[in-house]
Amino acid sequence: MPWLEWYNRNDDLKATAKTPYRLLQPIQSLSHGDEDAPNMLIQGDNLEALKALLPYYAGQVKCIFIDPPYNTKSAFEHYDDNLEHAQWLSMMYPRMVLLRELLREDGSIWITLDDNEAHYFKVMCDEVFGRGNFIVDIAWKKRDGAPNDRKIGSTYDHLMVYAKSKIVNSKKTIAEESFNLMERTEKADSQYRSYEEPFGVDERGPFRKVDSTGNAKGGRFVESLIYPVVNPFTGEEVFPRKGRCWVYKREVMEQMVADRRFFWGKDGKAGTPMRKLFKSEAKTGMTAPTIWDDVGLNQHAAREIELVFGEKAAFDTPKPEGLMKRIIEIATNPGDFILDSFLGSGTTAAVAHKMGRRWIGIEMGEHARTHCQPRLVKVINGEQGGISEAVGWQGGGGFRFYQLGPKVFDDQGRINPDIRFEHLAAHIWFAETGTPRSTRAMKSPLLGVHNGTAYYLLYNGILGDKTLSGGNMLTMKVLAGLPKHDGPMVIYGEGTNMTNDRLRSLGIKFRKTPNDIRAR
Numbered sequence: 167m168p169w170l171e172w173y174n175r176n177d178d179l180k181a182t183a184k185t186p187y188r189l190l191q192p193i194q195s196l197s198h199g200d201e202d203a204p205n206m207l208i209q210g211d212n213l214e215a216l217k218a219l220l221p222y223y224a225g226q227v228k229c230i231f232i233d234p235p236y237n238t239k240s241a242f243e244h245y246d247d248n249l250e251h252a253q254w255l256s257m258m259y260p261r262m263v264l265l266r267e268l269l270r271e272d273g274s275i276w277i278t279l280d281d282n283e284a285h286y287f288k289v290m291c292d293e294v295f296g297r298g299n300f301i302v303d304i305a306w307k308k309r310d311g312a313p314n315d316r317k318i319g320s321t322y323d324h325l326m327v328y329a330k331s332k333i334v335n336s337k338k339t340i341a342e343e344s345f346n347l348m349e350r351t352e353k354a355d356s357q358y359r360s361y362e363e364p365f366g367v368d369e370r371g372p373f374r375k376v377d378s379t380g381n382a383k384g385g386r387f388v389e390s391l392i393y394p395v396v397n398p399f400t401g402e403e404v405f406p407r408k409g410r411c412w413v414y415k416r417e418v419m420e421q422m423v424a425d426r427r428f429f430w431g432k433d434g435k436a437g438t439p440m441r442k443l444f445k446s447e448a449k450t451g452m453t454a455p456t457i458w459d460d461v462g463l464n465q466h467a468a469r470e471i472e473l474v475f476g477e478k479a480a481f482d483t484p485k486p487e488g489l490m491k492r493i494i495e496i497a498t499n500p501g502d503f504i505l506d507s508f509l510g511s512g513t514t515a516a517v518a519h520k521m522g523r524r525w526i527g528i529e530m531g532e533h534a535r536t537h538c539q540p541r542l543v544k545v546i547n548g549e550q551g552g553i554s555e556a557v558g559w560q561g562g563g564g565f566r567f568y569q570l571g572p573k574v575f576d577d578q579g580r581i582n583p584d585i586r587f588e589h590l591a592a593h594i595w596f597a598e599t600g601t602p603r604s605t606r607a608m609k610s611p612l613l614g615v616h617n618g619t620a621y622y623l624l625y626n627g628i629l630g631d632k633t634l635s636g637g638n639m640l641t642m643k644v645l646a647g648l649p650k651h652d653g654p655m656v657i658y659g660e661g662t663n664m665t666n667d668r669l670r671s672l673g674i675k676f677r678k679t680p681n682d683i684r685a686r
Contacts, residue, residue: 199564210570347451399434462486487552
């Protein structure tokens, strides 16, 4: 598959591995509501924040939405949006790699961009996610009219959608199979009507008229689908129009005619009947189109924020809550995790919260505290702007505020003395298994069993003995006190007095901290 080249590309391919693991430090004074709520608002560089989340949330996020800087060559107050093209790609590539790792197998990522970078981004993301995992490019109408500084002015942004994985031997992705139908609109429902027929109005209710024929040209001709149908009102034989054929087999068509499943016109003399699709038989939702012009504009989003804060929006291009509602309805179900690593004005987290989803929002600037945090406090307190009325939002829940803390390992690879057992345990478990360790995991030297192998960590006095020769060292005495496992074991510790032959005979792979801890 072809890929995109840019300056420093080779360095960018290695950027995720070089990004240090950092602690996430809770800030109690900026947290709000239910202390046990899983929602996280993180202030800090999003590349490092995403890396910090991996040991806990890899493969757990159902939907990611990002609205990155568009690289429009104009200055924004809160972003450096005037990056050179190569710099912009250098910023985005490693972040997309980490975001993909955080997605569930049935997860999807939605990215808004304009024409400045969208097409280059598509090629780059084909490499990161796989071209076969590209789902669609939706055109979102962001403004009512074209700007008057151009002869042809853009009124739409791109909303690109990628999946994490494909279904084996299928063109569809796993994410698409889990998508929900879009809520039915009044316009869609208005297509269902009650029509006068020779016998009156069909008692089964309003219906939509659907063509009963299909194209028979260009190799689509099927001889068995060309046959006469008797009009029940006139007794005349009716054939499909020239170049067309019926879409049903003869016996099915005749049964449907007998069941009054076709509309023959008000007087019953139509030359070609139309099939009745009754509203009562229609899907509860509808397929989403690729043009969205009914979910709000940038100006609506600015007004939503103004109503929340009582002042003009601090962001030039915020996203309306209606847009996020549409995405979340399609891509997730209540309780699913949603992540936004370019949180901006906080819209993604606000809408996810109102819709009963768990969320993680990352914002690097000071406005994580000045805009995102107060907005989400208002949401929890029952704020009634945006989609609140539509979803019956009355308040509740909570979130924890975090900032990036020190590195887990220093530049020489030593473990930071501030690192507690649970931090290192999460890192080792993820590095070994590629799966996240629950933040509520029991504090035990046995981290867990994965594919038949048990993983242990002797660190920070987990066994109650903090002396160098005690609980952090693997000895026969320490081994006897560890939780039992009938199978292979991987044990991390500061050292061991057991020989390699002895370790092998016991089915133990010993790894020395910090030397043998992989950064992954």
